[in-house]
Structures are given as C-alpha cells and as structure tokens.
Amino acid sequence: MSEYIVRFNVQQRIEHLVTMVVFALLCFTGLPQKFYTTGWAHVLVDVFGGIDNTRAIHRFCGVVLALSTVVHFAMALNTIVGKRTRLSMVPSKQDFTDAIGTLRYYLGVADKAPPFDRYDYRMKFEYWGLVAGNIIMVLTGFVLYFPTLAARVVPGEIIPAAKVAHSNEGLMAFLVITIWHIYNAHLNPDVFPFDTSIFTGKISRERMLHEHPLELARMEGKSLADLGHGHGHGHADAGKMG
C-alpha cells in the first residue's frame, strides 16, 4: 500500500489548470466592465491596454472556456459510453442525506459526519454549479459578442436580459469561487494552506481515509470497518473540493 493515491488523472489536472487561468482572466477583464464607475476598474482596464484589449482578452478566454466545456463533456460522454467509469459526479439522493448529515454533525446533533465517496455533495454542488454557470455565461456571452446576429434569432429584449444575466452570473461565480472554493482549497483548516491534489494528482491515503472513505474501501476491497474509519482521528469531516 503506497502512502499516496492517484486521485486525478492528467486530463483532469489540465482541465483544472485551464479553467483556473481562464476563469481568473475572465474575472479580471469582466468585473471592471460591471463596476465601470470605480477607480480600480479603470486601473485594471488600463493594465490590459484599454477597453478594446480588455474585451478582446475577455472574449478569447470566453471562447476557450466554451471549448473546454465542450471538450470536457465530449470526453465524459466517451468515457461513460465506454463504461470505463462510475458516474461518480452524478448527484444522487445520498447527497441530500449527506448534506443533512453533515449539517447535523456541524451543529453537534450527530457525533460523526457521514462518510463520503469519490465526490462529496459539496464537490458535486460546485461542479454542477460551474457547469450551469458555464452554460449561462457562454450562451449570454455569445449573445453579447454578436448582438445583431442574436437579434435575428431571438427577440431583441433577450440582449439586455443576457447582459443582466451575464453580469450577475459572473459576479456570483466570482463570489462563489473566492469565498467557497478558496476556503475549501486553501483556508479550510484540514488542507491549509494549499490542497495540492488537483495539481499533483496525488492525495495521501490518510486524507482519503478521512475524506473519501467509501472510495478508499472500494479501491482496497475492504469494508469501512476494516479501514478503521471513524476511529482515532479527531475530525472526520471533509472539506476538499473537486
């Protein structure tokens, strides 16, 4: 039994890296457009070389994000059709039970947090939130990119509606990432200062035992009881995000 377990393959690590870089650039070039009256917005726009350059970068990154989303789903579909994976990211009834169980544990009603599989309910929430957000941002983004073309297909009023949606969904994505993801991947006492698994692909067996005992048990062909899950260590709650 090795000390480390490979949690993410190269493709997943690259996807995260691309999303991370592109998302950050989209925020840096997009938020100044939403908060155009502020001083920092003008400073940022100047850094990117004026509003036209800012917008060119924003659109380029938007297209990359759109493509990466398409590629992601094409590959996921391919894997699912080839039956080479479990549908580990698909939300299930168990996730709701887990969410309630975790809250009960946080509030001190339950003694232990529920044991999680490969992705816990928070990871699934963030993943599907990102997927839904991407779809909204890509669709509304293209409407704003090509407004006259869009007006040929949909009623004109959709264009200002798309602007409101794009601007607010973007802000929400920014807030969710800066608050939730930064907490879970950096500030969470369980992983502080930096959860490196999405970059290295590796996770320690110890953390697997804490955070993904069901997956570990399946990998090692043992039962939860055999793994000794829930004994010894202080906090059994997971916090790492996918």
Added chain:
Amino acid sequence: MRTTHRALLGLVVALGMGTARGAIPAEQDDCLGCHGSDPSQTMDLPSGEKLSLYVDQEHFAKSVHGEILRCGDCHSDKTGYPHDSKPFKTRRDVTVATYEQCKSCHFANYTKTLDGVHFAIMAKGNRKAALCVDCHGSHDIGRPTEPRARISQTCASCHANVNKVYLGSVHGKGLTAGNQDVPVCTDCHRAHDIADPRDGSLALRTPEVCGRCHTDEKMMKRYGLSTRVVDTYLTDFHGMSASLTKGHARSAKAKDPNRLFAAVCTDCHGVHEISKSKDPGSPVVRANLVKTCRKCHPDATDSFPASWLSHYEPSPQKAPIVWLVQMFYRLMIPFMVGGLVLQIALHLWRVVVNR
C-alpha cells in the same frame, strides 16, 4: 471672486450709461484728439487693406472697459508721438500682434485659450483662427452673454453653416423663441478652452455635457422630460464602454483616426441638428431607429432596436424579461453567498469545538 468682479463691472457699466459723455479715463491720454474726430481716418497697409484709426468715443465709453481703461493700457507700445511705425502687412497682422494685450488682465481666460482648438490651429499657422477680439470685439466690448443669443451669433460669424443647422434644432428654435434654458454653443463646447470636436474627447464627455441639463429635475420638469436618461444610458453597454474609454479618446484617435467609440448621446440623437425624440424626423423615433443602429451595426435587422430599452429602466411593463432576470439574481446572489458563508462558519465552529 469672479462674481464680485462681475457685479462691480456691472455697476461700473450701469453708472457709465448715464455718464457716457462725461470724462472717461481714455480721454486722459490725449489720443482721442486725433483718433476720435474723423471717422474716415484710415491707414493704408501693404496688403492694400485700409486700417481704420478712428475710435468712436461714445462707443468705447459704453463698453465694459469704458470706465476703467486708458488707451495706453492696451496700446502700450504707443508711448510717444509720432508713433513708432510697425511693419504690419495686413489687418490680421495688427490683430494677431495686439490681441495678447488682453492677458495682462484676463490671465485665467487667456490661459484657458491655450488649451483651445482655436489656439491649436493658430499655432499650426492658420491665422484665421479666432482670437480674443474676434469674439469679444475691441473698443466695443460688451458682456458676451447679453443677450444670450448673441453667443451663437458670435460663433456664426465664422461657423455660419453649423449655426444654421443649430437654429433648426430643438435647442436653436428655443433660443430664437427667447428660451433661457436651451444650450448655446459655449454651453457644450465651452468658451475659452474649446476642445477639438474631432478628437473624440468631447463626444465621450457628452453624457456629462448633456446631463448637466438633462438630469436637472427642475429644468426637465418644465418640458416633461425624464432625468433618468443619463443613468439608463450609463448602465447600458454603450455607456459602460464610453465610461471606460473616457480619457483615452485622444490617444486612440491619434493612432487611428477612423476609430469608432461606443455610441454616446449625439451618435443617436444627432449633434447640432438634435430634435425632439418624438419628432417624426428624429433619428431615435421608432421608424428611424434601425437606420440609426446601422451607423455602427451595419447588419442590424428590424428586431435589433428592441435590444435597446429606450432609456427605460427594466420593469414588468417595459422590459419584463430583463426585469425577471434582474429580480432572479437580486435574490439568488445573497441566497447563494449567504448559504455558503453560513456553511463555512458552521464548519469552522465544528473545528474549534472538536479541538
């Protein structure tokens, strides 16, 4: 400071009216003995032009300077008799050579002109560009704003075509009818530091230029106009883009003279020809709107203008889809962020308790 100065001037002028024939400082210089008697007194210039040497004493006495200035205050080079002759070839030479006398008193406004378009083209060698006296006059200087309509007439002496267009506009017609609210040339272009309208910086300032009157509740109420026009414009894509371009217009235009900026007030409503937005000829009336959009969006179809909310704020009546989306996020963002923060707080609390 300036107001007191003006009030003082006004007082002086008012007093001057009654005593126009009385002793004025100009008489103390003995100049009028020669220059004030013969209206046909002229001097031949090498260009063939005749330079009038006559000063109408009554006229000058009535001018804003009549009670204040002696001849030598402006004609400071004329210190003795006979005068030193200067090599002026044309009447314009005389004007160009003497206009800077104004700055010895009016330094602030003179300094402003150095940033103006007239000075810029004069510096490039166009000697027709307006100097102080071209707009204000010389011996007959009066208050430039009395009456207000005088301003556009002053500009019209060179910019006649623009003035003709302006007089046909909703603002120009108002001015002719004696309306004191409508803008005259200088309200938008300024008087001394007139920006070059071709470099785009004035265009990008139009939201604040037009907004000075069009966000004035009291003034707009008189005409039944909305004061929300500027805010609704600024929150739209055009307004946001224009705001972020402001300050960079000149350098961008310098790089590419054909450079287009996001549409500002005047791009849709027109500039000097501006008409009521409900006027059948207005470029922003529904029937003409596609044509106006096509100025920048050449492939716009008839459905495209509906993407512009006509300065309305989204409401269930005016733009229900936009309003719904706005309401959704107004609830969704606090709910989402609040929920996540709560969960983080609970988690941290659990960590602390477990220790």
